[in-house]
Amino acid sequence: MPSVPLAETVASLMPRARTELAELVSYASVADERQFPRSGCEKAAGWVAAALGAEGFQDVALLDTPDGTQSVYGYLPGPADAPTVLLYAHYDVQPPLDESAWLSPPFELTERDGRWYGRGAADCKGGVLMHLTALRALREHGGAPLNVKVIVEGSEEQGTGGLERYAEAHPELLAADAIVIGDAGNFRVGTPTVTSTLRGMVLMEVRVATLEGNLHSGQFGGVAPDALAALIAMLASLRDESGATTVDGLDASGEWSGIEYPEEDFRRDAKVLDGVGLTGTGSIGGRLWARPSVTVVGIDAPPVIGATPSVQATAGALVSVRVPPGFEAGRTAELLTAHLRAAAPWGAEVEVALRGSGQPFQADTTSPAYAAMAEAMRDAYGEELAVAGQGGSIPLCNTLATLYPRAEILLIGLSEPEAQIHAVNESVSPQELERLSLAEAVFLRRYAESKSAAATA
Incomplete structure (x- = not known):
């Protein structure tokens, strides 16, 4: 040869x-x-x-x-x-x-x-x-x-x-x-x-504020709006019960027609723990390569070690959305921003900033x-x-x-x-x-x- x-x-x-x-x-x-x-x-x-x-x-x-x-x-x-x-x-x-x-x-x-x-x-x-x-x-x-x-x-x-x-x-x-x-x-x-x-990518930083400063949870908890709890609710709204992405206005129904990815192979490759289910529905290829997916890649919150019993005044997160061909990164960023603002409870103040993006x-x-x-x-x-x-x-x-x-x-x-x-x-x-x-x-x-x-x- x-x-x-x-x-x-x-x-x-x-x-x-x-x-x-x-x-x-x-x-x-x-x-x-x-x-x-x-x-x-x-x-x-x-x-x-x-x-x-x-x-x-x-x-x-x-x-x-x-x-x-x-x-x-x-x-x-x-x-x-x-x-x-x-x-x-x-x-x-x-x-x-x-x-x-x-x-x-x-x-x-x-x-x-x-x-x-x-x-x-x-x-x-x-x-x-x-x-x-x-x-x-x-x-x-x-x-x-x-x-x-x-x-x-x-x-x-x-x-x-x-x-x-x-x-x-x-x-x-x-x-x-x-x-x-x-x-x-x-x-x-x-x-x-x-x-x-x-898949393209949108990387957004979201900041939530509810109080002028942290408060004693025994004295104020149950009434004072907790910024960390607000952030958790906002982030949870980005997925449905199956774990599929649910950003308002972002179509998540695409299918993949190329090489298929058997579930058992994916579980092994991703090192998924025994008994833990995969997120989303439909084919693995469709979920990986044909649909948008949201991931919370970082959270600013007090660490467990050293935390005090306080109602948090502020909290933040870095959120990534991967988007397949057929989607536009700028439009995806707009939809994610609108979704996060709409999902904020109690009138919490929300700041959203684009930290990175790339087209599919x-x-x-x-x-x-x-x-x-x-x-x-x-x-x-x-x-x-x-x-x-x-x-x-x-x-x-x-x-x-x-x-x-x-x-x-x-x-x-x-x-x-x-x-x-x-x-x-x-x-x-x-x-x-x-x-x-x-x-x-x-x-x-x-x-x-x-x-x-x-x-x-």
């Missing part, structure tokens, strides 16, 4: 990939200075820039984006008249959450049970190494047969839109014939998958780039390509689709269910990293060949 030499080269590059991923994971690159120093992001961005420079990329730059973060850009020229492919990943990561719940330090890549553990190992520092490994393998076999642009974002997890706004202000920078977003994941380990849909995305899976990727995945995995949705969002996708309507956008990556991205003990499968690096290298070859054949036909 034509990819056998490439496969051997990719395999030989894996020890280097592990060493470099360990270094990249060691940087606590959470793009939120309220929690982590900016230096972690600066070190990660500098590492990516240096890596691109070492691979012969030109015009390597740290782009200062409008949200105060940096994205890393580089351009690797190919043969004259060759197509251009843009490779995307991000170096920023989610906070580690409860560090005591990690079985190994979150910012120290640790091998355990055949997987590599560490924050960002799969999402998405592993994606950076996937791109680098694919390009290094091609370099040892004559080089990439096309022009390659790489963009590595610095604030994807925060949803603050820095790279989107930068791209809109510099539309020529990321122009490409095909775009490979390395921030998705296989349906499960060993099943080669492209993602056809992404729908890919064209009939494009020539998908055909080339299907062949590449078949070479790397020995299996046919599967098409699935993803519940997460990648805000840049819609920006790129709007700026470059003729570009073919593909979503692949390392965030399969066992990776447990955004949770404690995030990990990456080194076998998936190897196979996807090979698939990307083969894809770049096949795509260049297909574009050349089309041009001469």
Whole structure:
């Protein structure tokens, strides 16, 4: 098979990939200075820039984006008249959450049970190494047969839109014939998958106030309006008895027609406790990929330890709504705001602020780039390509689709269910990293060949 030499080269590059991923994971690159120093992001961005420079990329730059973060850009020229492919990943990561719940330090890549553990190992520092490994393998076999642009974002997890706004202000920078977003994941380990849909996201902060200050619950409780109780009632109104999302005006009846997700597989992947039911009704795929879903991701309230018997004067929460293709993030934010205000009891004062948003995305899976990727995945995995949705969002996708309507956008990556991205003990499968690096290298070859054949036909 034509990819056998490439496969051997990719395999030989894996020890280097592990060493470099360990270094990249060691940087606590959470793009939120309220929690982590900016230096972690600066070190990660500098590492990516240096890596691109070492691979012969030109015009390597740290782009200062409008949200105060940096994205890393580089351009690797190919043969004259060759197509251009843009490779995307991000170096920023989610906070580690409860560090005591990690079985190994979150910012120290640790091998355990055949997987590599560490924050960002799969999402998405592993994606950076996937791109680098694919390009290094091609370099040892004559080089990439096309022009390659790489963009590595610095604030994807925060949803603050820095790279989107930068791209809109510099539309020529990321122009490409095909775009490979390395921030998705296989349906499960060993099943080669492209993602056809992404849910968008609305992140809203809600604040409730009822009193000028906390009051003694024995002296005033039962009559004084409790802000925390008001907030709990408001949040409870966002779901029905089954747990399905019930934001007023937001349709939650969509169905999924692609690959199905058996309930027993989902329970295992999500690590649902025995005896605990799943939320919502209908197919798992429909609930995950075709309907909006609301999640309360944080609450400001007194912790149990140290709490006093008081009626609370204020309380707050951070609420996320994921929305599938067919929904608009701005309209969703309006509906969520109206719902929360209407649900507030006792005339409580309510403040709602948008903290982040991203539009849903729908890919064209009939494009020539998908055909080339299907062949590449078949070479790397020995299996046919599967098409699935993803519940997460990648805000840049819609920006790129709007700026470059003729570009073919593909979503692949390392965030399969066992990776447990955004949770404690995030990990990456080194076998998936190897196979996807090979698939990307083969894809770049096949795509260049297909574009050349089309041009001469």
